[in-house]
Amino acid sequence: MKPRETYQKGTIARKNRTKGPDIWVIRYYRLNAQGQSQYASEVFSDVHECPTKAHAARKAVELQLQKKINEKRFCATFGDLADKYEKESLPANLHTRKSYLANLKHLHARWGAERIEVIIANVMSVQLWLNNLKDKQGAEYSIQTRRHIRNLMHRVFEDGMLRGTIPLQRNPIELVKIREGPRKRRRKLVLSGEQIDKLLRDKELPDHVKSMIMVAVCTGMRVSEVLGLRWEDVGFERSVISIVRRADGKNVGRTKSEESEREDYPMHKKLADALHSWRETKEPIKGWVFGSAITERPFHASTMLADHLRPAGERAGINGLGWHTFRHTYRALLADLEEPLEVQQALMRHSDIAMTSEYGKFSSRRAEQLRQANARVVNLAVVG
Numbered sequence: 001m002k003p004r005e006t007y008q009k010g011t012i013a014r015k016n017r018t019k020g021p022d023i024w025v026i027r028y029y030r031l032n033a034q035g036q037s038q039y040a041s042e043v044f045s046d047v048h049e050c051p052t053k054a055h056a057a058r059k060a061v062e063l064q065l066q067k068k069i070n071e072k073r074f075c076a077t078f079g080d081l082a083d084k085y086e087k088e089s090l091p092a093n094l095h096t097r098k099s100y101l102a103n104l105k106h107l108h109a110r111w112g113a114e115r116i117e118v119i120i121a122n123v124m125s126v127q128l129w130l131n132n133l134k135d136k137q138g139a140e141y142s143i144q145t146r147r148h149i150r151n152l153m154h155r156v157f158e159d160g161m162l163r164g165t166i167p168l169q170r171n172p173i174e175l176v177k178i179r180e181g182p183r184k185r186r187r188k189l190v191l192s193g194e195q196i197d198k199l200l201r202d203k204e205l206p207d208h209v210k211s212m213i214m215v216a217v218c219t220g221m222r223v224s225e226v227l228g229l230r231w232e233d234v235g236f237e238r239s240v241i242s243i244v245r246r247a248d249g250k251n252v253g254r255t256k257s258e259e260s261e262r263e264d265y266p267m268h269k270k271l272a273d274a275l276h277s278w279r280e281t282k283e284p285i286k287g288w289v290f291g292s293a294i295t296e297r298p299f300h301a302s303t304m305l306a307d308h309l310r311p312a313g314e315r316a317g318i319n320g321l322g323w324h325t326f327r328h329t330y331r332a333l334l335a336d337l338e339e340p341l342e343v344q345q346a347l348m349r350h351s352d353i354a355m356t357s358e359y360g361k362f363s364s365r366r367a368e369q370l371r372q373a374n375a376r377v378v379n380l381a382v383v384g
Contacts, residue, residue, distance in 0.1 A: 011026065011027045011028070012024060012026050012027075012053070012056055012060050013027065014047070014053070014056070015043075020046075021046045021047045021048050022047045023043050023045070023046045023047075024043070024044055024047070024050055024056040024059070024060075025041050025042065025043050026041065026042055026044055026060050026063060027040070027041040028040055028041075042063075042113075044059060044060065044063050045059050076160070076165060076166060077112065077113055077114060077116065078107070078111040078113075078114050078115075078116060079111070079112035079113060080165070081156050081157065081160040081165060081166070082107060082108060082111075084159065084160070084165065085156045085160075086101070086104060089155075092253075092254070093253065093254065093256060094248060094251040094253050095224070095248055095256070100152060103148055103152045106133070106149055107149065107152065107153055107156070110129060111126075111153075116160075116166055119172065120169075120172045123172045123173075123175050126153070126172075126173065126176050127175075127176050127177070130150055130176065130178060131179050133145075133149070143179075146178050147178045150173065150178055153173050153176075154171055154173040154174065157171045157173055158171055188325075188328045188359075189318070189321065189325045189328065190325070190328055190329050190332045191318070191325060191326070191329045195316060195317075195318055196213070196217055198317075199213055199313070199316055199318075200214070202312045202315060204311075204312065204315070205308060205309075205312045206308060207278065207281055208282065208290055209308045209309060209312075211274060211275065211277075211289075211290070212226050212227075212290055212304075213309075214270075214271055214274040214275075215229070215271065216323065216326035216327065217326050217329065217330065218267075218268055218270065218271040219241065219243075219265060219271070219330070220327050220331060220348055221243060222246070222256070222260075222324070223301045223323035223324070224246035224248050224301065225243050225245075225246050225255060225260070227248075227298040227299060227301060228244075228245040228246045228247040228252060228255075228298065229243075229288070229289040230289060231279070231284055231287055231288075231289055232287065234267070234275055234289065235267070236272055236275075238264075239267045239268075239272060240263070240266060240267055241265045241266075241267045242262070242263040242264070242265070243255060243260065243261060243262050243263075243265050243349070244261050247297070247298040248301075249300050249301075250297065252297075257351050259349050259350060259351040261349075301323060305322060305323060310322075327348075328359050330348070331344060331348055332366065334347065334348075336365040336366060341353060341357065344356050
């Protein structure tokens with residue numbers, strides 16, 4: 001075997017490939033996120049560009065100057081920071097973790113092997129990457145998705161500085177802005193009392209789905225919170241419901257946020273009667289209010305949506321019906337009754353009052369109020 005060509009800032013070697021031209025690889029040591037020496041290698045050229053070892057050595061010098069290979073200081077890659085963040089700082093909420101892990105895959109695929117100082121020196125490359133990020137089918141990701149990925153990259157850098165893995169400095173991702181496209185604000189569906197009544201009277205809709213609708217309509221709870229209810233959470237004597245967990249498929253855990261948890265949420269008599277009736281109809285499954293006899297776990301929201309709720313909506317002439325529709329409807333009715341925004345926020349269990357104002361803007365009563373207000377202005381402004 002031929003000896004490898006040594007090089008003062010690493011070792012270069014020619015590597016054969018079954019397809020395509022041979023490539024030149026540089027191998028060197030670097031410090032990882034724990035400060036330990038770690039072997040690394042990188043392809044930097046091929047025999048078309050560098051036909052001889054002398055050519056490859058000159059090319060390696062350029063690479064060393066660019067990336068400061070084998071300098072006796074910490075040189076982390078973005079993958080080092082991301083791995084540490086995933087292991088120790090990822091949010092505990094299962095739904096949030098799932099979203100973050102999906103976005104970390106995008107970041108790892110593009111930036112995992114990139115050294116931090118290279119990213120900082122060329123932040124525009126991050127900007128261009130995000131601007132043109134596409135899925136496997138070649139379709140551009142939405143602005144919101146790209147914003148989520150950008151914000152997660154920002155968090156990974158912040159976490160690295162917090163731990164002292166990288167020097168304390170201005171977060172370079174602050175310079176990256178997501179390109180705004182045409183706004184496509186989808187009108188949120190809000191139901192009327194007549195439409196809700198149609199759903200509850202649907203003879204084809206199973207009783208457990210009707211009972212879930214009653215809980216969602218009377219409390220504004222998220223479907224995961226409805227499915228997370230256990231019978232000990234239903235306080236018939238005090239007329240309250242304890243909202244302390246959520247169920248997403250096989251995963252059962254804490255609610256979305258601290259503000260989402262409430263052990264004394266008011267339960268109206270109509271809801272209490274509906275839950276009494278449901279408990280008498282169906283033997284409880286392992287203590288769950290809405291448990292499946294097959295899995296002995298809470299029902300799966302997406303399955304019930306596809307099999308029962310959406311078809312019931314179509315029968316009632318309601319297009320695009322989803323579980324979250326009931327939460328939007330609940331807030332819209334609160335707004336129609338002109339309840340103080342602080343009361344609405346407390347009942348919606350939002351951490352931010354601005355989020356409360358985003359829910360349920362398009363109720364029929366609200367539309368009529370806007371029409372009447374507009375008419376009053378026009379009658380004052382336009383004479384005759």
